Amino acid sequence: MITRMSTLFLRTLREDPADAEVASHKLLVRAGYIRRVAPGIYSWLPAGLRVLRNVEKVVREEMDGIGAQQIELPALLPREPYETTNRWTEYGSALFRLKDRKGADYLLGPTHEELFALTVKSQCTSYKDLPLVLYQIQTKYRDEERSRAGLLRCREFVMKDSYSFNVDDAGLAAAYQAHRGAYQRIFNRLGIDYVICTAMSGAMGGSASEEFLAVSPAGEDTFVRSTGSDYAANVEAVRIPAPAAQPIDGQPEMEDVLTPGAGTIDELVSCLQQAGHGEIAADQTLKTLMVKTREPGGEWVPLGIGIPGDRELDQKRLEAAFDPTEVELFEAEDFEKYPFIKKGYIGPLELLDNDIAYCVDPRAAAGTAWVVGGGRPDVHRLHAVVGRDFTPTGVLDVATIREGDPAPDGHGTLTLARGIEIGHIFQLGRKYTNAFELDVLGEDGKPQRVTMGSYGIGVSRLVAVLAEQFHDEKGLRWPAQVAPWDVHVVVANKAEGVAEAAAGMAEQLSAAGLEVLLDDRKASPGVKFKDSELLGMPRVLVIGRGWANGKVELRNRLTGESEEMEPVAALDALTAR
Secondary structure, eight states, X not given: OEXXXXXXXXXXXXXXXXXXXXXHHHHHHHTTSEEEEETTEEEEOHHHHXXXXXXXXXXXXXXXXXXXXXXXXXXXXXXXXXXXXXXXXXXXXXXXXXEOTTOOEEEEOSOOHHHHHHHHHHHOOBGGXXXXXXXXXXXXXXXXXXXXXXXXXXXXXXXEEEEEEESSHHHHHHHHHHHHHHHXXXXXXXXXXXXXXXXXXXXXXXXXXXXXXXXXXXXXXXXXXXXXXXXXXXXXXXOOOOOOOOOOTTOOOOEEEEOTTOOSHHHHHHHHHHTTOOSOOGGXXXXXXXXXXXXXXXXXXXXXXXXXXXXXXXXXXXXXXXXXXXXXXXXXXXXXXXXXXXXXXXXXXXXHHTTOOEEEOTTSOTTOEEEEEOSSTTEEEEEEEBTTTBOOSXXXXXXXXXXXXXXXXXXXXXXXXXXXXXXXXXXXXXXXXXXXXXXXXXXXXXXXXXXXXXXXXXXXXXXXXXXXXXXXXXXXXXXXXXXXXXXXXXXXXXXTTHHHHHXXXXXXXXXXXXXXXXEOOSOOHHHXXXXXXXXXXXXXXXXXXXXXXXXXXXXXTTTOOEEEEOHHXXXXXXXXO
16 A cells, blocks of 8 residues: 555644653654644544554454453443442542433543443353453543643543453463463564563552553653562562561660751751760651541541651652552641641651551561650650550551662662553452452352453553654654554655656555555655654655666665665565565
């Protein structure tokens, strides 16, 4: 097939869009692949849609390869199934809600666990109907708080979501591994640089959870890797190994000391050192931060969190630890409600004495001693021993992770990098099948509760990821697997007969089964070359100045290499499989 640029619905731009922050957003708009309609909402233009469909093709082939069957469920969904699982409330403001003319509640589907479970319940009655894997490639809707970066974070996006249904946990584990392998093949075929990270299940529920992250500085997710093993995890899923419990006997008694004006950790350390209390460091202090939590539909509840003074609270780790429960830092009006909580001098004893839960970092193991707030201005406590002077309500691992921290598996240290989530797989278990009482008759004739897995890939996001990982200062550089056209034929010579010769070569390439983009516009060679570099086809055939000598130029956009050769040789090189 030949697409002529003279008639193609395409307009390239020389300037970056004003709201674009990352390379993929800039280049996909400039190259005429997408156009913004509203924040987080984009139209797919012909060239961009071809890339999207090529990505879908790879995903579909690998899903079909593990025996998955494609269906398509509606995007407009009734409230009732999501009410049953409580996700109508749990999703909060991220859900697009609407009413029909009769006042009935509906939503635009953010994900489809409920509908898949109900679909299987309506069709499957016996263990003989399972195992089963169903999938769809469909538009999803989420009212993102920070829709940004073009296709990387949208309010309307294309996703592949698949679901496995098995009668036992062994079957679920097998389906999980089959998806894991399929995802690796998908991302390998696309040429994406990615890592597989241990992840949090969040609002999805379930047990085992892994996230596939494309390595990119444009990523919103921080992940860690170990220098001494293959350990990798989303930073929210990192669990710091707790030190062994320490003996309490023989430790100095807790004492109150004056710390005038020491409302920060740095001021506290300086004050204690100047007062002759030794070389106390920030990591020997336990600073208390106040947050408030709220269950969906409930009231706010205060909570104190103790973390080492040399660390900060990681907001994403905090949110992940409580999801789907809401969690926010205390504000001024919150402190006013609890006059015994003195900001800058908050201590565990006063919180626990007033029936406020107090959770600590894993490093605050039993028997460890800390400098803590004294519960009143200008006072701190030395030698506060966990398990002797105060007993925490629980352990909460939400402090920042730093480069060089020990790896949780005991091998090496952690390095930090940024990544873009491109896939997520969950062993859901029976959360949703319990909600809908999805049973089948087992071999013994008794009802058996089905177990589920959930597996997602951000299909439209993959287009942006490919643009992030495959571009240079001149424009896009599509891998052959997803390029909208296989070959870009550029007519860069106005001599008589050149245009006809180029069209003839394009016809031969098309006859050989290649998708050809023919730049037959009446534009200057400079404009055509700039557009060719911006659009990013992997192979470019230039019929230009060399034609007078019986030569054409064959360019490799991915490697930057170019070679002059005879037309027949160029055609042979392009059609070689």
